[in-house]
Amino acid sequence: MSTEPRVEVHETSSALATAVAGELLTRLADIQSAGRVPQISLTGGTIAEDIHRELARLSAASEVDWSKVVVWFGDERFVAPDSPDRNVGQARAAFLDAVGATQIHPMPSTADAADVDAGAAAYAATLREHGSGEFDVMMLGIGPDGHIASLFPGFPQLDVTDEVAVGVTGSPKPPPERISLTLAALNRSRSVWFLVAGSGKAPAVASALGGADVHEIPAAGVSGREETIWFLDREAASQL
Numbered sequence: 268m269s270t271e272p273r274v275e276v277h278e279t280s281s282a283l284a285t286a287v288a289g290e291l292l293t294r295l296a297d298i299q300s301a302g303r304v305p306q307i308s309l310t311g312g313t314i315a316e317d318i319h320r321e322l323a324r325l326s327a328a329s330e331v332d333w334s335k336v337v338v339w340f341g342d343e344r345f346v347a348p349d350s351p352d353r354n355v356g357q358a359r360a361a362f363l364d365a366v367g368a369t370q371i372h373p374m375p376s377t378a379d380a381a382d383v384d385a386g387a388a389a390y391a392a393t394l395r396e397h398g399s400g401e402f403d404v405m406m407l408g409i410g411p412d413g414h415i416a417s418l419f420p421g422f423p424q425l426d427v428t429d430e431v432a433v434g435v436t437g438s439p440k441p442p443p444e445r446i447s448l449t450l451a452a453l454n455r456s457r458s459v460w461f462l463v464a465g466s467g468k469a470p471a472v473a474s475a476l477g478g479a480d481v482h483e484i485p486a487a488g489v490s491g492r493e494e495t496i497w498f499l500d501r502e503a504a505s506q507l
């Protein structure tokens with residue numbers, strides 16, 4: 268069952284990052300106190316960098332045991348393992364290593380798989396083995412074109428319903444080769460959190476919330492089973 272989206276607007280992107288990091292830590296602590304091991308999925312992109320920095324800062328004062336959080340990725344750039352383009356490298360450097368996260372499942376790099384399709388198949392197998400079947404919190408940035416994860420407008424991967432991960436070639440945003448969760452997998456989340464800052468994304472936000480066609484604005488095709496929250500800064504919300 269999908270949910271009606273809720274919109275939360277913050278004055279600046281840094282206020283947004285602080286609020287999201289605080290909300291995530293509260294959510295993780297609640298799940299752990301209930302005796303479950305939370306499964307979350309991280310996003311790459313610019314807003315993620317700010318949120319990850321805030322997670323590093325705020326985690327010390329929280330009750331979250333990061334060694335008991337399972338960490339996934341919504342998408343990844345299919346490049347060398349030490350490339351600065353890797354979402355996992357950015358997340359590790361910004362906070363995962365510092366907070367003591369150990370159950371991290373990076374998507375394959377060029378050192379792990381022959382091509383993007385093999386990498387996607389390998390990630391699907393990892394999800395089957397270590398995943399709970401649904402994500403507690405799915406965090407998604409969006410591009411100015413409305414893409415989420417590495418699902419781009421007009422791309423055939425948007426129509427894949429029988430896989431949880433797909434390979435992408437010819438991405439309009441570099442680097443060209445990527446691996447992404449599918450809409451089917453993203454929609455298997457209890458909570459979906461869109462994280463969006465900047466006026467360049469205001470038209471895509473307005474279109475997604477206005478019920479655009481998923482082939483034009485992929486973000487329009489994702490919602491959480493229990494909750495969908497759009498965390499926006501004032502500029503990203505300017506066309507609502």
Ligand SMILES: O=C1O[C@H](COP(=O)(O)O)[C@@H](O)[C@H](O)[C@H]1O
Nearest residue numbers: 310311312313314408409410416
């Ligand atoms: O390439 C990507 O782009 C999107 C959005 O990134 P941003 O820099 O425009 O905020 C991101 O959600 C995705 O994970 C990433 O691989």
